[in-house]
Amino acid sequence: MIRINERQEDFKPGLTLLGLRDKMKPDADIVIYNGFPVPDDRDIQDGDEMVFIKRGETPSREELESLMVSRHSPGVHEKVKNASVGIAGVGGLGSAIAIALARLGIGRLVLADFDVVEPSNLNRQQYFVHQIGEKKVEAMKENLERINPYVTVECHCVKLDSENLPRIYGEVDVLVEAFDRPDMKSMLVNSYFESYPDKYVVAASGLAGSGNANDIQTRLLGRRLYLVGDRVSAAEPGRGLMAPRVGVAAHHQANKVLEIILGGEL
């Protein structure tokens, strides 16, 4: 079998990439072969995936999702589509993580935060000026739907605590900790593993300021807890939180979520 614009087709020996394009979508000017755009013709092998796109053309809703994931590595879409990820806190870390995971096409995202969007958030958080005053979870749901309408977004406008957290995140495959306060980070890790010792948590600690981005690392603790950050750079007077370093940490977290999902350990 081969896959053309996410539709399964029978494989016949002797097919070539541009030959197929001429047959399926002769006006296509972008040819993506196994997740990578290629300019030249080549023989098609059994199992190959190709996507033909006409630049500037708005695809039908049915076709859009397959075109959106055409630059994913082969096999990624099916796995992430079936995954469910919790994000606890949608501030600097959580808003960037949510966007990365929505662009990936994670099937279901569960967001929780009690806060509203404030002007001082906009130096690093993925909201817009017109959303000032809106509940963060609702503003983020709106932004995610504009990015990828195929992701199911579940919102909880609550302050998370050791009581409601295991309930809200009981069904997710991976939980991402994206709080600001160290006591909340500790609360999440401790209460979640108390209820679900076999689930994965991706937490962060140490990402403030403008220090070397390479000091931010992902480290495994125990068997199921990943900790992202330099572990020392706390937000404090004289050391603020800014988009680049917060973004580095957020994307470490999002990438670890992807690795866990693709690793087949769920």
Added chain:
Amino acid sequence: MTLTVNGEAKTLEDASLTINELLEKLDIPVEHIAVEVNRDIVPKARFAETGLNDGDVIEIVRFVGGGKS
């Protein structure tokens, strides 16, 4: 007993010790931490009942602030 705490060997006179007692000795408040014993995360609710043994490898993570609001 001898424990490895955050990569450093620590020899203690105690014959038995719980996680809570170790944290008290090291003067580490419990509010901001997560504790791993021999590659397992031990939730805070079990600090008082979890005894440590000679040779245990303990990792105490102290969270620092920043990320959300």
